[in-house]
Amino acid sequence: MLGFGADLLWADMNRLLAFLFHQGVLDEQFLQLQQLQDHTSPNFVSEVVNIYFHESEKLLTNLRSLLMEREFSDYKKMEIHLNQFIGSSSSIGAKRVTSICIAFRAASEQDNRTGCLRALEMLEHEYCYLKNKLHELFQIEQQRALAAGVRYPV
Amino acid sequence: MGMAAESQFHVLAVDDSIIDRKLIERLLKTSSYQVTTVDSGSKALEFLGLCENDQNHHTSTNIPSVFPNNHQDVEVNLVITDYCMPGMTGYDLLKKIKESSSLRNIPVVIMSSENVPSRINRCLEEGAEEFFLKPVRLSDLSRLKPHMKKNKVKDPRNETEEKIENSEILLQQEAPKSQYSHSESESQSQLQAHSTIDQQQQPLQQNNNNNKRKSMEQQGLSSETDRTRQRYSGIATVV
Numbered sequence: 079m080l081g082f083g084a085d086l087l088w089a090d091m092n093r094l095l096a097f098l099f100h101q102g103v104l105d106e107q108f109l110q111l112q113q114l115q116d117h118t119s120p121n122f123v124s125e126v127v128n129i130y131f132h133e134s135e136k137l138l139t140n141l142r143s144l145l146m147e148r149e150f151s152d153y154k155k156m157e158i159h160l161n162q163f164i165g166s167s168s169s170i171g172a173k174r175v176t177s178i179c180i181a182f183r184a185a186s187e188q189d190n191r192t193g194c195l196r197a198l199e200m201l202e203h204e205y206c207y208l209k210n211k212l213h214e215l216f217q218i219e220q221q222r223a224l225a226a227g228v229r230y231p232v
Numbered sequence: 233m234g235m236a237a238e239s240q241f242h243v244l245a246v247d248d249s250i251i252d253r254k255l256i257e258r259l260l261k262t263s264s265y266q267v268t269t270v271d272s273g274s275k276a277l278e279f280l281g282l283c284e285n286d287q288n289h290h291t292s293t294n295i296p297s298v299f300p301n302n303h304q305d306v307e308v309n310l311v312i313t314d315y316c317m318p319g320m321t322g323y324d325l326l327k328k329i330k331e332s333s334s335l336r337n338i339p340v341v342i343m344s345s346e347n348v349p350s351r352i353n354r355c356l357e358e359g360a361e362e363f364f365l366k367p368v369r370l371s372d373l374s375r376l377k378p379h380m381k382k383n384k385v386k387d388p389r390n391e392t393e394e395k396i397e398n399s400e401i402l403l404q405q406e407a408p409k410s411q412y413s414h415s416e417s418e419s420q421s422q423l424q425a426h427s428t429i430d431q432q433q434q435p436l437q438q439n440n441n442n443n444k445r446k447s448m449e450q451q452g453l454s455s456e457t458d459r460t461r462q463r464y465s466g467i468a469t470v471v
Contacts, residue, residue, distance in 0.1 A: 107367050114258045114370070122258060129251055161316070165345050166251045169367045 087222035094215055101174075103208060108171030124216055130170050131209060137163045138202060145195055153186045156194070160186065175204050241380045242266040242306065246276045246313035246325065247343070256312065256343075256368060263373045273313070273320030277328060280308060280335055308338055309380045312364075315344035315351065323355060330359040339379040343368055 098104045115122040137159050144156050160183040167176040178201045185193030243265045245256045253269045260267045270276050311329065315322040322342050329335045342355045345366040352363045361379045364372050 110367070110369055111255075114255075114262055116262075119258060119261075126251060126254055129254065133251065162249065165249055165366070168345065169249070169251050169255055171367075 084222050084225035087218055087225055091215065091218045091222060094211070094218065098211055098215075103172070103174050103211060105171045105173040107168065111170060126170060127212055127216075130166055130172075133166055134163065134205060138205065141198055141201075145191070145198060150191065153189055156186045157183055172208055175201065175208055178204055240264065240266045241309040242268070243376075244276060244279060244308045244311045245269045246271075246273060246311065246317070246322070248272060248314065248317045252314065252343075252366070259368060259370055259373055260312075262370065263376075265376075268308075273317060273322070273325035273328075276311065276313065276325055280311075280329070280338070310339045310341065310376060312341040312343060312376075314366075315342050315355070316346075323351075323358065326355060326358050326360055337381060339381055341376065341379070 095104070111123050111126060140159050141156060141163075144150060144152060144159075160179050164176055164179045164183065167179060178197060182194060182197035182201060185197050243260050245253065245260065245267060247253045247256060247269070248271050250271075253271065257267050257269050268279065270279060311325075313322040313325055320328075322344075326340050326342065329338060329340055336359075339361045340359065341362045341364060342360045343364045343366050344351065347365055355363055362375055364375075
């Protein structure tokens with residue numbers, strides 16, 4: 079049946095979203111992003127999220143190279159990066175990433191290098207997870223759009 | 233309809249974060265505002281400086297504009313800025329705007345991801361209209377409308393151009409004293425009380441007594457359309 083696939087994919091998408099909310103990976107700010115997407119701005123969410131990925135990877139690289147410095151002492155610089163990361167993560171509703179960044183920042187404020195390293199590991203892991211899940215979400219959405227498109231030939 | 237010149241409010245959004253710029257732009261466009269985004273306080277002042285200069289040229293006779301970009305109808309009705317920015321902070325920008333004779337009438341709203349009461353108070357004391365906590369939501373933007381200001385009202389029925397600071401205050405002054413003097417002082421104190429971080433608060437115009445809204449409706453003027461109100465302010469007498 080035409081369109082049947084689209085409905086299944088819609089259910090998949092919602093299930094994934096519900097899961098991510100339940101796990102605390104995403105919060106309602108992500109829903110806000112979705113609400114801002116409409117026919118005038120149909121790719122808004124993926125555009126914002128892709129910018130987020132790009133910015134985040136830069137930040138993670140900077141954070142890692144700072145902490146890997148032999149004579150590392152520039153906690154202030156690290157905090158600047160972290161503040162950026164916290165801001166952008168909370169703006170897209172990446173709840174767990176935001177929490178880890180906040181803990182990371184606390185460790186930095188205490189000049190706790192070990193704590194920072196541990197936080198960085200967690201952050202990289204969590205960010206990876208988020209990225210994979212969001213890619214999955216966008217994939218399902220794309221497939222659904224295609225499947226729905228079949229039902230209404232232009 | 234001769235309302236083409238006043239079609240949309242124009243908001244200047246200032247934020248060093250590219251994501252937040254994209255977000256605020258979308259939020260503002262969804263709320264039917266015209267948007268310009270810049271990534272720093274200094275660029276904001278540059279843009280505002282251009283606007284103000286072009287406005288002055290607008291009223292002068294045949295002096296050609298010395299600026300290459302002819303912002304014919306560009307006017308900024310509100311500035312919304314992030315607090316934490318490298319170089320010039322949002323607070324610095326707010327101060328500069330309020331200290332400028334040509335810019336101080338432009339309402340300024342501050343956004344911040346951090347809920348620091350002393351910071352909020354400082355901004356409000358310096359003249360910020362509102363303080364939004366990030367991430368900013370669509371519902372927050374409904375608090376912007378009452379603060380939007382137009383510098384000039386061109387009413388074809390009225391020969392002279394009226395310069396209005398705030399249409400609401402003007403309307404209150406026009407009204408018979410017995411009915412409105414109470415609401416005027418009340419709205420002043422409400423202006424102070426309104427400037428809290430309570431995200432659930434109603435827009436300012438709803439804080440005014442329903443007296444005003446009732447009489448407006450009696451005249452057949454909808455309190456929803458600020459545009460209509462602005463047109464009549466200074467001319468209409470409240471019966």
